[in-house]
Amino acid sequence: MGVAWASDVAARAGGLSWVSRAGDARTVRVLVGPAGMLSVLEDFARGVGGAAASPGIVGDVLRWSGWQVDFDVTQWEALAAYHQFLATGMLSEAVCEARGVSMATLQVAVGEARFVGAERTQTWLGREASVFTTDEKTGREAFHYTALMGNVVLRSRGEVGDTSSQLHEVTLTGVAHQLVQALRRVHPRTAAHGDTAALVFTADEAERLRQGARDWLRAAEEGHPPGEDGAPEWVRRMAGAESSEEALTWLFTSASDAARVAERVLELGAFLLESDAATAQA
Secondary structure (H helix, E strand, O other): OOOOOOOOEEEEEOOEEEEEEEOOOOEEEEEEEOHHHHHHHHHHHHOOOOHHHOOOOOOOEEEEEEEEEEEEOOOHHHHHHHHHHHHHOOOOHHHHOOOOEEEEEEEEEEEEEEEEOOOOOOEEEEEEEEEEEEEOOOOOEEEEEEEEEOOEEEEEEEEOOEEEEEEEEEEEEOOOHHHHHHHHHHOOOEEEEOOEEEEEEEHHHHHHHHHHHHHHHHHHHOOOOOOOOOOOHHHHHHHOOOOHHHHHHHHHOOOOOHHHHHHHHHHHHHHHHHHHHHHHHO
């Protein structure tokens, strides 16, 4: 029995919609929920922000609930359950309880957001989406957060309560070639293509940036180096963040322009390199 590898199969059943696509070499993932929710998830995955389902007012949030069903199609029971689902469009008990099938509930929220620059004199609109996935059997909860801010896109994902599992990615578009290459030197986990740089940070790397901001602030308060007029506001915000995730968010939402954000990453990276060199010589 073969798998119906439709790139994007869609149908309606019981007032809900569903989409089905390959998850990996052995898994087919089906998302089930209101059509608006599925449309928003598709748009955010492409980086366009689900404009069709926009609440249109800053602070207003659209919320949906749905299901995520993974079929391990290397197991014949799961493969049969998948084809039964394709034929009926229904998540029956037989489908959901088949060997090799796992289910999770989805909680999706999307809305307009107003971001405030580090200097507090500039604000701009963006879009945010949060997806929480709870495994029906284990109760483990994962999250995926996306913020779209023009030519800056921030994505974070991981397991709730497990900082070590979290990854953060920022994509900067429209950045000069020299800045892109400089970013690769200060942060090796940077992928570059033309005028676009994608930086990935583990939880430990995000914490190192927060600690770097704290060290910068402390050095500024102690007058090192001499003559500098304190730490910039974006550094102060990072230093005061309650978590490394919050600090990283402050850094990448401190300006609406990707080039300015890139410059701040370079400034903090240069400070960390200088600190490491000073420590090595001590």
